[in-house]
Amino acid sequence: MLDRLGANDAAPDTPDVxxxxxxxxxxxxxxxxxxxxxxxxxxxxxxxGDERTPVRLGTLNALSSYAARxxxxxxxxxxxxxxxxxxxxxxxxxxxxxxxxVFADRQTLAAIxxxxxxxxYLSRAIAAVADAPRSAERSDARRRLLxxxxxxxxxxxxxxxxxxxxxxxxxxxxxxxxxxDVRDALSKTVVSLADKTAGQGAxxxxxxxxxxxxxxxxxxxxxxxxxxxxxxxxxxxxR
Numbered sequence: 001m002l003d004r005l006g007a008n009d010a011a012p013d014t015p016d017v018x019x020x021x022x023x024x025x026x027x028x029x030x031x032x033x034x035x036x037x038x039x040x041x042x043x044x045x046x047x048x049g050d051e052r053t054p055v056r057l058g059t060l061n062a063l064s065s066y067a068a069r070x071x072x073x074x075x076x077x078x079x080x081x082x083x084x085x086x087x088x089x090x091x092x093x094x095x096x097x098x099x100x101x102v103f104a105d106r107q108t109l110a111a112i113x114x115x116x117x118x119x120x121y122l123s124r125a126i127a128a129v130a131d132a133p134r135s136a137e138r139s140d141a142r143r144r145l146l147x148x149x150x151x152x153x154x155x156x157x158x159x160x161x162x163x164x165x166x167x168x169x170x171x172x173x174x175x176x177x178x179x180x181d182v183r184d185a186l187s188k189t190v191v192s193l194a195d196k197t198a199g200q201g202a203x204x205x206x207x208x209x210x211x212x213x214x215x216x217x218x219x220x221x222x223x224x225x226x227x228x229x230x231x232x233x234x235x236x237x238x239r
Contacts, residue, residue, distance in 0.1 A: 002026045006043050012052040020047055021058030028062040032069070041079045048083075048098040049091030049141065060098050067102050073111045076102065077121050084124055089132070093141035096125050097148045104152040109159045119169045122156065125149075130179035137181070146181055150188040157193060157204060167204055174211035186212055 006023035010016030024047045027040040047059040067073040080099040086092040102108060103118060112118050129145060136142050153170055160166030170189070177183045190212060194205035 002030075002043065006047060012054050017052060017054045018058075020050065020052075020055045023047065024055070024059040024062040028066045031066060031075075045079070045083050045086065045095045046091060049088070049094030051090070051094070051140065056094065056098055060101055063098065064102050064105060064108065067108045068105075068111060070111075073103075073108055074113055074117065077112075077117050081121055081124065084121075084128055089136060090139060090141045092128070093136075093139055093145045096128070097141065097145035100125060100145065100148040100152050104148070104155055106155060106159060109155055115160045115165055118156070119160075119165070122153070123169075123173065126173060126182055130182050146185050149185040150192055153186070153189040154192045157189070157208070167207070171208055171211045174208050175215050177212065177215055183212065183216075 002023045005019045005026065008016055008019040008023075010019065024044060027043045027047075030036045030040045044059060044063065047055055048063065050056055050059070063076060067076050076099065080096065083092060083095045083099070086095070100122070103112075109118075125145070126149070129142060132139075132142065153173075156166040157170040158166065160169075170186075174186050174190075177186055186208075190205050190208045193208065194202060
C-alpha cells in the first residue's frame with residue numbers, strides 16, 4: 001500500500017498530493033518498527049527528492065520526527081551518505097537538501113552522538129555540489145540544496161561547541177572553497193552569523209570571513225580597486 005501511495009504523481013495543488021506525504025510518514029513508521037528497513041529508506045530517498053514542494057516538506061517533517069528519536073539522527077546520516085552516490089542527480093541533490101534541512105534544527109544537532117559523522121556528510125555534500133558537471137547548474141534540486149546550506153552551517157558552527165569543532169570545521173571549508181556557488185552559500189552563512197539577532201557573536205563571523213576572503217581569487221587587475229570600496233563589508237556577501 002505504501003508503494004502505491006508513494007507512486008501517486010498528483011499535481012502539487014491537488015488534494016491527492018497528500019498521498020505520497022502519507023507514504024513518507026508510513027515508511028518512517030516502518031523504520032520505527034524495524035521492519036522493511038531497506039525498502040523504507042529507498043522510498044524515503046525518492047520522496048525527499050521529489051520535485052513537488054508539498055511532498056518534500058512532508059518527507060522533511062517525517063524524517064525530522066525520526067531523527068529526533070534516540071539513534072535516529074545517526075541512522076539518517078548513514079543512509080544519507082549512500083544517497084549522495086545515487087545515479088539520479090535530481091533525486092540525489094533533492095534528498096541531500098532535505099537531509100541538510102533536517103539538521104538545521106538545534107535539537108536534532110544536539111541528538112547527534114558523533115558530530116564528526118555530520119561534518120563528514122556536510123563536507124561530502126558540499127563537494128558533490130562543487131564537483132558536479134556544469135550542466136548541473138540548471139538543476140532545481142541542486143539550487144535547493146545550496147539554499148538549505150547556510151542555516152544548517154550556521155547552526156553547526158555555533159552549536160557544535162565541543163572543542164569549538166563546528167567552527168573549526170566551517171573555517172576549513174571556507175579556506176578551501178573555490179566553486180562560486182559554494183562560496184556564495186558560505187558567504188550567506190557568515191552574514192547570518194554576523195547578524196546581531198542571531199546571537200552568535202561577531203568574533204566567529206570575522207574569523208570565518210577572513211578564511212573565506214583568503215581563499216578568493218585575486219582580482220585580474222588589482223590597480224582597478226577603488227579606495228573605500230570595502231566599507232561595510234562585514235554585512236555584505238562575498239564572492
